[in-house]
Amino acid sequence: MSPNKFEMNNLEKSVDEETTKGEKKDSSSAVLETEPSDSGMAAASATDGVAATALRSVIQRIEHVAERCGRRSDQVRLVAVSKTKPVSLLKQVYDAGHRCFGENYVKELIEKAPQLPDDIEWHFIGNLQSNKVKPLLTGVPNLAMVETVDDEKIANQLDRVAANIGRKPLKVFIQVNTSGEETKSGVEPDGCLELVKHVTSNCPNLEFCGLMTIGMPDYTSTPENFKTLAKCRSEVCEALGISEDQCELSMGMSGDFELAVEMGSTNVRVGSTIFGAREYSTK
């Protein structure tokens, strides 16, 4: 695993170990689409004070790996994934200078966003249902990006609502299922180009920005997942006649963001390494 290649101080190590344990234990609940419980959101306060430090160390690790493979670290956006975490902890990371946050649940995001400064760039990274599009877009005027567009229906709905509320074009990534396994999220690599073309030709209120993948159904990823996403990008760029830097790659999470940067990611989504392990209600 790539973190071993880097020197980590004890704090990072313990956060990582906690992460690994937590994620292994609840890898099944992580893919459930249940809303987090209130108790889960309150429990994170024990980690207050650690998140800003963890943020800085993640930024440093991104800088190191970017430098090592000849990329500029300002070409890699860090999305701090704050699902299930309390507003106080997000504020700590905000006060440390960070502005880009990712959330998975519409209900949670529309509760949190108004309690935080409006110069935050919110990325929606969860499974999105058509009937949640309007509350999402009206409740979060500073929504910067939806990373999880995976069929025409949701693209059309986002396009329609963005037009109706008169907001500026909404940036989107097309989510690709790169694991080859049965999962509800992500268009198959075969269907990626067609969906991208649909968005670029039929959705004037959406701005196509790139491709996103999670990896395996248990939220781990392999180099093959990242290669598959990069291959989809080549196909898209060739077909649309655009250069690769006009098509971002959103890949890499706590366990593998360094590998993802090595493999060309421009948008890493890091949650538990910054905010601590998530606690989901098991009920």
Ligand SMILES: *Cc1c(COP(=O)(O)O)cnc(C)c1O
């Ligand atoms: C939760 C989540 C992440 C963050 O996962 P960590 O392993 O905690 O960094 C990234 N991407 C998506 C889509 C997620 O749902």
